[in-house]
Amino acid sequence: MTLTTFDVQTATDALSAGTLTAERRQLLAADHLIALTRVSRTEPGTDADVQALALATAANLPVLLWGQPGIGKSSTLVQLARGLELPLETVIASVHDPSDFAGLPVVGADPAARGVAMAPPDWAVRLHRAGHGLLFLDEISSAPPAVQAALLRVVLERHVGSLALPEGVRIVAAANPAGSAADGWQLAPPLANRFVHLAWVHDPDVVxxxxxxxxxxxxxxxxxxxxxxxxxxxxxxAICAFLTVRPDYTHRMPTTAAARAGAWPSPRTWEMALRLLAFGYAADADLEAVAIAIRGTVGDGAGLELMAFLDRRDLPDPERVLAAPADVELPERGDLVHATLTAVVDAVARNATRERWEAAWHLIARLIRTVPVDLLAAPAMQLAALRQPEWEPPAHLDGLGPLDAMLVWGA
Known part of the structure; x- marks a missing residue:
């Protein structure tokens, strides 16, 4: 049970006292009623977006929540800090000057020998003294470019002026899309590339x-x-294997200003994705939550391809399938069945023998009974194209039904 701003028992005691004026008793009753509307309890959130936020926060990566005004970004951060038992410091970035993040120069007794210190603001000092906490940077898309530039060092290097924030301080920011932000600016690419971007939307059932x-x-x-x-x-x-196959995704900055303000792949964000994936494996986290967090780091294109690549890595070995096409255990999901069959056809193409070619047809004959024919059509046609002139079409083709009509056999 949570009561945020007013002690119900104190109000009850005060109302029961007989020394208050009628007006004061009415105000206390009003405060009591307001407090009662704020009493609530909590239960573990199961939504994948909530779990993605938890994963990125645990991994101590800067998170940026994108969402329309009034959907609960700020209250989410209050709840997150309370759940983690961390002190919360909220900074409205749009109302600060660059010096509030870069620090104000303070001239000491001997500046020539000691230099000039950049004094940090009070919220940074409180976080430093606590040794841990949650720094909430709100409305950063409404901050002008000069303030966003000053935030770069806070987010990446964790320095505010001359003060280093402890490693136990987590950083979460919130922004409204440029179209709905008050005097909104597009997020600068160097700052955007330092965050895990998560879309924050309201769920009517949760509300x-x-x-x-x-x-x-x-x-x-x-x-x-x-x-x-x-x-x-x-x-x-996993990350190294994927980037070996798709080196073009190592660094790909979008061409439009709006896309550059979001998630896109770079060596920095791949390092962030690696940490998220390691946390996901160590916690056996929900796969959808891991995918959302990774897409918020390297972008939708690279993130979706990475997750599909990881799916394929967990598929049966094509050589094992060709050795026992009638007995090997196959995945149940249609997309994974298609990926398995594609891998088998690729394996036959790399080492095309009649025995391997016929084993692949045995697999197709087995699958035609359980999966839609459109999932099998393209791999089957690729397999048919591998036929050598001296190879007779497989004897069991009569069992392929509508698929048989799609196949074109060479000479």
Whole structure:
């Protein structure tokens, strides 16, 4: 049970006292009623976007929540800080000057020998003294370019003036799209490329349940200490393998200003994606939440291709499928079945023998009973094109039904 601004018991005691004037009793009753409307309880949030925020926060990566005004970005951060038991410092970036983040020069007794210190603001000092906390930078898309430039060092290097923020300080920002922000600016690409970008939208069911007195809380992912080193090794192997296959995604800055203000792939964001993937493996996190966080780091295109690549890496070995096409265990999802068959046809193309070619047809004959024919059509036609003139069409083609009519056989 949470009560944010007014102690109900204190109000009850005051109202029961007989020494108050009628006007004062009415104001206390009003305060009591307001406090009651703010009483709520929480339950663990199961939404994938909420879990993606928790994953990125646990990984101590700067997060940027994009959403329309009034959908609860600020209240989400209050709930996040409370759930993590972290002190919260809220800074409205749009009303600050660059010097509020870069620091104000303070001349000491001997500036020639000691230099001039850049004094940090009070909120940075409080976070430094606490040793941990949650820094919430609100309305950063309404901050002018000079302020955004000053924020670069805060977000990346964790320095405010001459003061270094402790490693235990998490950074989360919020922004409204340029079209709905007050005097909004597009986010500068160097600043945008330092965040995990998450779209924050309202869920009517969550809002209704919250207004009824129960709001979701943001549970941190539970890391398995026995899996930490293996998770990092697995994440490194996955990212490196993907970028070896798709080197064009190593750095790809978008061409439009709006796209550059969001998530896009660069060596910096791939390092962030690696950390997110390692945390996902170590916590056995929900795959959708991991995908949302990674797409918020390297962009939709690279993120979706990475997740599809990881799906394919977990598919059966094509050589094992060709060795026992009638017995090997196959995935159930249609897209993974298609990926498995494509990998098998590619394996046959690399080493085309009649035995391997016929084994692939055995697999297709098995799949035609369980999956839609459109998932099999393209791989089957590629396999048919691999036929050598001396190879007879497989004897069991009569069982392929509508697929048989699509196939074109060479001489």
């Amino acid at each position: 209704v349940r919250g207004l009824g007195g129960t709001w979701p809380r943001i549970p941190l992912p539970r890391l398995d200490p026995e899996r930490l080193e293996a998770s990092v090794a697995r994440a490194r192997a």
